[in-house]
Each structure stands twice: as structure tokens, then as C-alpha cells.
Amino acid sequence: MKILIVEDEIALLQSISNYLEKDGNVCETASSYTDALYKIDLYEYDLLVLDINLITGSGLDILQLLKKGKKETGTIIISANNSLDDKLKGLDLGADDYITKPFHLAELNSRIKAVLRRGKFGGTERIEFNEISIDTRAKTAYIAENAMALTRKEYDLLLFFITNKGRVLSKEIIAEHLWGDHSDMVDNYDFIYVHINNLRKKLTDAGAKYIKTAYGSGYKFIDE
Amino acid sequence: MNNKAKKIGLLRKTSKTFLSISLVLMLFSTIVLYFYVRTLLQGEIEEELRSTEARIESSISNNNPVYQLPPMVEVTTVPKIGKEHLKDTLIFDPSQNEMEDFRELITYSKINNQNYRITVRTLIVESEDILIAVIISYLIVLLSIFIFLFYFNKSRTQKLWNPFFKNLEQMKLFSLSSETPISLLESDILEFSELNTEITTLTEKVRSDYKNLKQFTENVSHELQTPLAIIQAKIDTLINGEGLNDLQFEQLSSIQNDIQRLKQLNKRLALLSKIENDQFQNLSACNLNGILEYRIENLSDLYAIDIRLKSENEVTLTMDAYLAEVLCDNLLSNAIKHSSPNTPITVILDKNSLTVINSGTKAVLKPELLFQRFYKESDHTKSTGLGLAIVKKICDLYGFHPSYYFQNNEHHFKIKLKNA
Numbered sequence: 003m004k005i006l007i008v009e010d011e012i013a014l015l016q017s018i019s020n021y022l023e024k025d026g027n028v029c030e031t032a033s034s035y036t037d038a039l040y041k042i043d044l045y046e047y048d049l050l051v052l053d054i055n056l057i058t059g060s061g062l063d064i065l066q067l068l069k070k071g072k073k074e075t076g077t078i079i080i081s082a083n084n085s086l087d088d089k090l091k092g093l094d095l096g097a098d099d100y101i102t103k104p105f106h107l108a109e110l111n112s113r114i115k116a117v118l119r120r121g122k123f124g125g126t127e128r129i130e131f132n133e134i135s136i137d138t139r140a141k142t143a144y145i146a147e148n149a150m151a152l153t154r155k156e157y158d159l160l161l162f163f164i165t166n167k168g169r170v171l172s173k174e175i176i177a178e179h180l181w182g183d184h185s186d187m188v189d190n191y192d193f194i195y196v197h198i199n200n201l202r203k204k205l206t207d208a209g210a211k212y213i214k215t216a217y218g219s220g221y222k223f224i225d226e
Numbered sequence: 227m228n229n230k231a232k233k234i235g236l237l238r239k240t241s242k243t244f245l246s247i248s249l250v251l252m253l254f255s256t257i258v259l260y261f262y263v264r265t266l267l268q269g270e271i272e273e274e275l276r277s278t279e280a281r282i283e284s285s286i287s288n289n290n291p292v293y294q295l296p297p298m299v300e301v302t303t304v305p306k307i308g309k310e311h312l313k314d315t316l317i318f319d320p321s322q323n324e325m326e327d328f329r330e331l332i333t334y335s336k337i338n339n340q341n342y343r344i345t346v347r348t349l350i351v352e353s354e355d356i357l358i359a360v361i362i363s364y365l366i367v368l369l370s371i372f373i374f375l376f377y378f379n380k381s382r383t384q385k386l387w388n389p390f391f392k393n394l395e396q397m398k399l400f401s402l403s404s405e406t407p408i409s410l411l412e413s414d415i416l417e418f419s420e421l422n423t424e425i426t427t428l429t430e431k432v433r434s435d436y437k438n439l440k441q442f443t444e445n446v447s448h449e450l451q452t453p454l455a456i457i458q459a460k461i462d463t464l465i466n467g468e469g470l471n472d473l474q475f476e477q478l479s480s481i482q483n484d485i486q487r488l489k490q491l492n493k494r495l496a497l498l499s500k501i502e503n504d505q506f507q508n509l510s511a512c513n514l515n516g517i518l519e520y521r522i523e524n525l526s527d528l529y530a531i532d533i534r535l536k537s538e539n540e541v542t543l544t545m546d547a548y549l550a551e552v553l554c555d556n557l558l559s560n561a562i563k564h565s566s567p568n569t570p571i572t573v574i575l576d577k578n579s580l581t582v583i584n585s586g587t588k589a590v591l592k593p594e595l596l597f598q599r600f601y602k603e604s605d606h607t608k609s610t611g612l613g614l615a616i617v618k619k620i621c622d623l624y625g626f627h628p629s630y631y632f633q634n635n636e637h638h639f640k641i642k643l644k645n646a
Contacts, residue, residue, distance in 0.1 A: 011452055017459035021466075055448065082451035103455035104489055106482075107462040155527050170465045172475075174482040181528055183490065183555075193528055217475035220465065
């Protein structure tokens with residue numbers, strides 16, 4: 003996939019770009035308003051990751067211009083405001099999704115994948131990983147053509163793992179992905195372990211031993 | 227200033243003062259006039275009686291036949307001279323066929339070696355009539371002047387104070403978050419114009435302070451997010467890098483945890499100031515039952531905890547939908563956080579109240595502090611201490627009344643709803 007990342011914080015820009023490139027995406031970066039406009043005008047992208055709080059200009063203007071040009075580009079807005087107005091404005095203008103700083107790269111990645119799946123650019127609603135396949139429209143996972151009986155959270159978890167395969171996911175990242183604001187509601191992550199262990203058991207029972215423990219308290223979905 | 231004292235409008239107050247002073251003056255002047263006219267009339271009568279008596283005396287001394295006209299004039303000879311006196315008396319008047327008030331003057335004089343008692347009387351009815359007529363006409367004149375003055379004064383005062391009342395209305399309408407400065411009615415009265423200047427200065431100051439504060443909040447909230455995002459991204463990169471050991475991973479995880487806390491804190495503080503700034507204007511009909519059911523389902527996924535919703539009827543409130551969700555969420559998560567392990571949580575919703583009940587071992591120590599920011603009974607390290615403060619703020623916004631009580635080893639958080 004060809005992705006353009008527009009963000010004026012270079013450090014963040016680099017981190018996002020590196021993370022996405024590891025997944026085999028082609029990432030281009032723009033750190034200013036004019037730079038972004040120039041690149042959007044010149045090239046076609048499958049996806050635009052856009053910080054709307056640019057110092058040099060409003061990201062919303064870029065979004066508007068992009069939509070005017072009738073380009074079939076998926077867009078994800080990054081915002082530092084928790085403001086709902088921005089959210090509504092962004093989505094009104096045709097952004098596909100919205101993420102608030104600070105975010106986990108794994109989270110951004112899974113949102114990007116979701117947007118691309120929905121998009122028209124070679125996105126597929128089926129995700130394959132060895133013998134596992136997920137039908138994202140029906141929200142069903144299959145192992146060797148057999149439908150798995152997963153709870154909603156287990157399904158989300160499996161999707162998150164596969165989307166970020168080969169990455170180390172700490173329980174914090176997982177908690178925040180699955181429960182958003184509620185992830186800080188209790189002191190311990192017992193509830194995370196329960197869900198992960200249930201999913202692990204269901205996969206292992208079908209012979210798919212992909213959820214590995216990393217560093218004692220983290221996880222990695224990997225085929226080794 | 228005693229706030230309990232009954233307040234009275236300015237115009238009413240001035241009218242009242244005018245009324246009472248006028249009434250006292252009227253009464254007083256009428257009484258004075260009454261006595262004054264009465265004395266005057268009495269003097270006149272006495273003079274008349276004396277002149278009649280003098281004429282009779284001279285006519286007697288001129289040896290004219292003695293003139294008699296009872297009851298007006300009576301002349302009799304008496305053995306000796308008595309004391310003269312002047313008094314009011316009642317005498318039957320045959321012409322009127324009733325008792326009549328007379329003023330009588332009895333004098334004794336010695337004329338031509340003969341002692342006479344000369345009694346002269348006159349009817350007082352006339353003079354009383356005159357007195358009444360004078361008083362009544364005086365009262366009528368006075369009243370009409372008074373009524374005229376009253377209304378004249380009233381309209382004058384109203385006109386005079388008009389800028390004051392108009393500007394008071396303006397001040398009542400003044401809102402911090404309004405984009406336009408306050409517009410006041412100009413007045414040619416020095417004090418009002420000074421008051422206007424002061425009000426304008428004050429409101430402008432308050433508005434600019436408010437704007438700066440809002441700007442500051444937004445800036446802090448915004449500027450904080452970016453460095454956090456960078457830290458977060460770098461940690462994500464680090465944990466996917468090479469050569470980490472378990473301890474380092476553990477520490478990085480814990481940093482992530484703290485970043486999440488900062489993020490939540492920031493988000494909640496921003497939410498609080500947004501509520502305070504009254505920036506939630508999208509009112510809609512929120513079905514509380516639906517919101518609660520959805521939230522409960524969501525939370526039941528999270529924890530193996532039994533949350534029961536008991537509701538007799540559908541409750542719909544007119545409020546911001548997002549705030550309705552936050553309200554329910556915060557109450558539920560508060561209950562989950564502080565509930566004894568493996569005990570159910572009960573949510574009771576009826577037309578007038580929403581109560582969330584969770585089990586506990588003892589009552590909260592300082593219930594009056596429960597709804598304050600950053601007050602924590604227990605040291606739940608992950609709690610921001612803002613959840614209930616947000617609940618309180620939302621309640622304040624919509625006129626709900628939150629309360630807490632402890633009974634039967636259960637914490638009750640009750641929100642009295644004001645149905646829209």
C-alpha cells in the first residue's frame with residue numbers, strides 16, 4: 003500500500019513511517035502544509051494519515067482539497083484535541099477514521115488496515131493467515147474452513163493480533179485497543195488475561211499456536 | 227446585606243416613599259387647615275354676635291323699645307350684673323323642628339340704671355357647613371395634585387432609571403462565552419455613564435481572562451498530547467526493537483501505563499472545562515434505558531461482573547447524548563471499581579431517579595468530598611479521581627441532584643433526575 007503521512011512532528015512522523023514500512027507499505031512523508039499539498043497533487047495514495055493540527059496550515063483544508071480532487075484515498079485524521087467538533091468535522095468532510103494523540107502505533111496500524119479493507123484500493127474483506135481466515139464483514143474467523151466460536155472481544159482481539167502480526171503487544175496496548183477509555187478502570191489486567199487465554203485456548207485446540215508470550219508480560223502473534 | 231430580606235423594586239420603593247410622605251403631609255395639613263378655619267369662623271361669629279349686641283345696647287340706650295327675636299336675640303332685665311360668657315348650646319328650633327347648634331353670647335350691661343342681660347345667638351350650622359366645604363374642596367384639590375404628581379413622578383423616575391433597568395437586563399443576558407462585548411444604553415446622567423464604563427471595563431476584563439484561560443486549557447491539553455504521542459510512538463518502536471530484556475520491557479510497559487493515565491487525566495480535565503464552558507449544546511432526547519443497557523453490556527464484557535438493571539418505565543431526558551453516556555459510564559465504572567469482589571451491581575432507574583448500588587464494607591468516610599476533583603477514598607492508583615467530579619458537573623448542568631448514602635452494607639449513588 004502507498005501511504006502518505008502528514009505530521010509536523012518529525013520524531014512522530016519517523017516512528018509512524020518506520021512502523022508501517024515494516025508491514026511492507028510504501029510510506030511517504032510530509033512535514034508541512036505546502037509539502038502535503040504538493041504531494042497530494044502530484045501522486046496517488048491509497049491512504050493519507052493526516053495531522054489536522056499542523057502549524058503551517060489546517061489539515062482540514064488538505065482534506066477538503068483531497069476530496070475535491072475526487073481521489074479515492076482513504077483518510078485517517080490524527081488530532082491532539084479531544085474535541086468532538088473536530089471529530090465530527092473531520093468525518094463530515096469524508097475522513098474515514100479519527101485517532102487522538104497519544105495513540106499506539108499498533109492501534110493506528112489496525113485502523114489503517116480497517117480503512118484499507120473498506121476502501122476500493124485492493125482492499126479485501128478477507129484476511130488470511132496460514133490456516134486462519136477472517137471474514138471482516140461477517141465478523142467471523144475460520145480455522146481450516148471451520149468457523150470458530152468466538153466472543154465479540156475474542157474476535158476483536160484475534161483481528162488486532164493478526165493485523166499487528168510479528169509485533170510485540172503489551173497488555174496496555176491490547177487493553178486500550180479493546181476497551182478504549184475503560185482500560186484504566188481497574189488496577190490489574192486480569193480481564194485482559196482472561197480474554198487472551200480464552201482466545202489462545204481456542205486457537206491452540208485447533209492447532210494454531212500463534213499467540214506467543216513476549217518478555218513475560220507481553221504478547222506476539224507469530225508463526226515460528 | 228441581609229439576603230433573606232424581602233427585595234422590593236426600585237420604582238415601587240420610590241412610589242411607596244412618595245405615597246407615605248404625601249399621606250402624612252395630607253393628613254397633617256388637613257388637620258391644621260381644619261383648626262385654622264374653625265378658629266377663623268369662630269372669630270367671625272363672635273364678632274358678629276358682639277356687633278349685634280352693641281347695636282342692641284345702643285338701641286336700648288336710645289330708649290327704643292327692646293327688640294326681641296328668640297332664639298336669636300333675647301333681652302331681659304336682671305337684678306344684678308353677671309359674668310359675660312360665650313358658649314355653644316343646643317336649642318330647639320321650631321322652624322326646623324329639631325334641636326340646633328347655636329353659639330350664644332350672654333352679656334350683662336347697665337343701661338339707664340337698668341340691668342340688662344342680653345343674649346345673642348346665631349346658628350353654627352352655616353359655619354360648620356362652610357368648614358366642611360372648605361376641607362372637602364381642599365382635600366379634592368390636594369388629592370388631584372397628589373395623583374397627578376404621583377403618576378408624573380412615577381413616569382419621570384421610570385424614564386430616569388430606564389438606562390439602569392435596560393443595562394441590568396443586558397447584564398443578566400451577559401454570557402462569558404458570547405463572542406460580542408456587552409452593549410449598554412448610553413445615559414446623560416453622570417453616575418449611570420460612570421457605571422456603564424465600569425461594567426464595560428469589568429466585563430471586558432472577565433471576558434478576556436476567560437478567553438485566556440480557555441486558550442490556556444486548550445493549549446495545555448493540545449501541547450501535552452503531542453509530546454505524549456512521540457513518547458508513546460518511541461516506546462512502541464523500542465518494544466519492537468532488538469535486545470530488550472524482560473525487566474526493561476516491564477518498565478516500558480509501565481511507562482505506557484502512565485502515558486495512558488496522563489491521557490485520561492487530560493481528557494477528563496478537558497471534558498470538565500468543556501462542561502463548565504457550556505460547550506455541549508446538542509440537546510436531544512436521550513433514552514436512558516437504552517444507554518444504560520448498552521453500557522452495561524459493554525462493561526460486562528470487560529469484567530466478570532453481574533450488573534442488573536431494574537427499570538419500571540422508559541426514561542427519556544433532554545440532554546447532550548455524549549454527556550448522558552459519560553454520566554452513566556462514570557457511575558457504573560465507579561461502582562465496579564469500589565465493589566466488593568464477586569458481588570452484583572444493581573442499577574435502578576425510575577422516572578425521577580437513577581441509582582447505582584454496589585456492595586461495600588463501610589460507608590465512605592467523607593461523603594461531602596466525594597464529588598470533588600481528585601478526592602480519592604482508596605488509593606486506586608489508576609483512578610484519575612475525576613469520574614464523580616464529572617458526574618457532579620453534568621448534574622449541575624442539567625439541574626439533577628446527585629447524592630450518596632450507605633445502607634445495608636451497600637453504597638448508593640442516587641441521581642435525582644429532573645425530567646424535561
